[in-house]
Amino acid sequence: MTRVVIIGAGHNGLVSAAYLARAGLDVTVLEARDTLGGACVTEEIMPGFRASTCAFVLGLVRPEIISDLRLRAHGLELYSSPDALAFTTEESGRHFFMWKEPDRTIREIRKRFGERDADAFVEFGVHMQRLGAVLRPMMLQPPPRLSTFVREFEQRGSMDLFGRFITGSVTDLLDHYFESDLLKGFLAFSGVVSVHGAPSTPGTAYVLAHHSVGEFEGHFGKWGFARGGVGALTAAIADAARSSGAVLRTSARVDHVTIRGGRARGVVLESGEEIPADVVLSNADPKRSLLKLVDRAHLPDETVRGIEEYDVRGSQCRVLVAVDRLPEYVGLPGGPGPQHNGHAFLGPRLDRYEQAFERARKGLLPTDPVVELTIDSVRDPALVPAGRHMIVTGVQQLPFELSGRTWDDARQDLTDLVLKRLFDHAPNLEGAVLGTHTITPLDLEREYGLTGGNIYHGAMTLDQLLTGRPAHGLGDYRTPIEGLYLCGSGTHPGGGVMGASGYNAAMAVLTAQGMPTPRPWGQEHAARLLRRRGLEDALHAAYASPRIRKAMNTAARQPWLRGLTKLATRRPGGRR
Template sequence: MTKQYDAVIIGGGHNGLVCAYYLARAGKSVRVLERRPIVGGAAVTEEFHPGFRNSVASYTVSLLQPKVIADMRLAERGLRIVERPISNFLPQSDGGYLKLGGGLERTQAEFRRFSKHDADALPGYYEALDTVADVLRDLALKSPPNMGEGLHTLISAARQGRGLAKLSLSQQRDVLDLFTKSARTFLDSWFESEAVKAAFGFDAVVGNFASPDTPGSAYVLLHHVFGEVNGKKGAWGHAIGGMGAITQAMRAACEEAGVEITLEAPVARVLVDNGRAVGVKLEGGAEVMGGAVVSNVGPRLLYDHLIAAEDLEPEFRRRVKGFKVGSGTFRMNVALSELPRFACLPEPGEHHQSGIIIAPTLDYMDRAYIDAKLTGMAREPIVEMLIPSTVDDSLAPPGQHVASLFCQQFAPELPDGRSWDDAREQAADLIIDTVERWAPGFKASVIARQIHSPLDLERKFGLTGGDIMHGNMSLDQLWSARPFLGNGAYRGPLKGLYLCGAGTHPGGGVTGAPGHNAAREILGEKSLWRRLTRAA
């Protein structure tokens, strides 16, 4: 007799594990089905060359919800996060450099070398972003109102709108600017130095196949300041042992709560009976039945490949085709014989423990995007390098290092029908050569490299178009409209079908928020208050 679970979760990425934990903690029987031989999705640590280990895809910590860390007791399970001494280091074309972070006064002193105006403007800029970020941070662990649910929609919208309503007119203007303007337009209103604008503007293109001139890119800039490390807002850090340390601690929490986790169990199809999701069929033919089917994979993968077309309304299928994916991301890990020696600051220092940004101006970022639109890849790509082995000696042999290279802009699909299988080595060479121009000798120090093109990211992690966000973070794909208006709040178009991944509110990054919120919605589905307000 086939066992019936209260919930079957497709995908053991971090949000799937978070959702599973909260459901199991509430007494539900839960089974997680993971395609790969390890849980964690894109937040995993692998040895990619003998003696060298690193975070494979996700590579840095900030957005992980403190509530999730506390509830799952991740610190007690061994998770330790080390804060960066400074946030970012940007070499400049004139041989100089800019450091961002380390406190307001220190950053102001750094900015003053470029512009007194910008140094003076910095406190106001931080205050504006912090005010808006606090309001939106508060919404991260709240389910957005699901349009079309009558009184329930109105009550939810009114409750969540109170934070915005309390803002002053000037602050409400900042909200409008951040949601609608380009990063350049927004930053131009605050700063005059191109280096300073680049230091902040980089966040607007992280996982965003767009130019800093693209309307709406200012919001992506804001999305990356939501987080905190060890209670410090806006900070970034490294998980000792790599990002896999997070998801392995989550796995331990799930198993302690009674979650069944099955590895190497790829789902072929969601089973639908009379308009209701009732379970899944694995590629091997076995069926796993559940009162709720919860998808941790992206909306495009779910609706294009795991649900039969005849089980979805034609209008909904059209919406799915219009859902935008493709983050323009190319990920590499490299084993190094020594630390990079940057021409502007060659000796070892705190800059090696920061995010090293090769993108000196917004114009540089814009050209990278234009190149990628025309040819598939930037001639001078945007590169963020992190060298976690400077703070974590478990990742590389003594005296040697590993570096994460997070690179933009690389089109999800190459023009002229070319495949990334044929272009991945060319792109990897281009990235290494780009770093070499800023850090002479870097190329010779590379012992080995692990390459993930957009196609590799799709095949390995199920990220459609290589999209690390599971879908663009544009205004039409946020909050109640993520992934679709009327199918927000973690609900699919079929009864019993839920979503708990980054394709739902509040979006991408290793946050745990979608998993947390989805579990709450599943548990509250039959509450009297919800039934009454939905019926009204």
């Protein structure tokens, strides 16, 4: 029986383990921390307070993986916000909601920002769906060449979308559609995740576009949560892997990969224990995998150079705040409301992102950061003591290296900065804080193993996508060392809690072993999937007609046509 060792029990490593164990291979997963899940984990950060400490929203997880591994039978319960998917507000009290029902969102945008932005929101959604129709078939397949990728847009008559969503900047992308600064600021946030740049930086549009492949409960444009926090997802995957015979070990930090005769032969732990294997997969990021766990003497010079140049700049932080009351945002009534249920954004403005990047380039903290947050305890009260809440906040565009000091020195300043932003928007929280827990970019590297504090394992820019992720010559999950594979988010299709990289790496191993895969996998099949046309293509073609576009814009905001809207946002094969 083929022996497989997987380094790292993040969600991708666990996905690889579950598929390979199910195929009958002898699988052992080694996790350095004392808990499974990597950065997709629920942790008790103070007595009685549990929270999703790194990832916290689920909308990119591939439904095929949920189905294949029967994750619901292994305890996974996914759910969405009961009303608002997102809430965006400014210190002045100006705000808007993105609701579960698209027609309600469109009416809200029309009321607050005008007819033009309401129609533009429909157009933006149609174009994002069109983009998803191109990107989605590539998710659970080996990456296509860039030439193939570009040709697909050409053949679909969508080169305008290629320039706008793939090579363009977030600023230019959003300026094309919208007028409202608050709406643009809200949408811009997903375009600056794990990127050393600002919305005006060319190539950032793809980071936003990456989310076009997302879905929840079979529908585009939605996201949700896991009961018990995101760690419930990795717990279910781990349970699926164990049920197929995989061995999962924690507190087992790998020191290096054993290589003899140009082939991976296993790993050696920091304890000195040697674990033999025929195949080794690394769920660590590419820099850690190939520059720390492998002696560079075993790698070609061009591989070493490519990984050294691989861009992992683009750090973030988490500041978790335990409170004894819910925030009462300026301009909104007190008490529980939809503003507490979804993904919230405080003060998102394009100029704030630009200023944050300029300061990050100088190794400085932002002065006025955009803050994202969720309050899982509103929807999942078992996570915290009765009458208490945990606000999980995040700030992007932070430098990994600070000028003149370390992140340990700056921890309290960072905490105070985020608290001030909370108090600016919800003054009632002053005096309500019971405790805080701050995860700096350095903590993300030191505690969670994310080089440079980059949660995507590397920037999602065009030069680091497809067969160029993580570097040219390494785009097929295999490394130049026979039997050594990469399975983390530093491989195609990239970052976010998707599971696709882990799936594809497992398929690469099974294919190399001459074993069957759960569904056809390979370049030839990937090409066939790309050639398929579906509802998204039909919608895009129809929307090109001014008369039909006007009718669709009107229909999209009608609650009595909600069933038709649900059909229009339905993903092929999506769960009802």
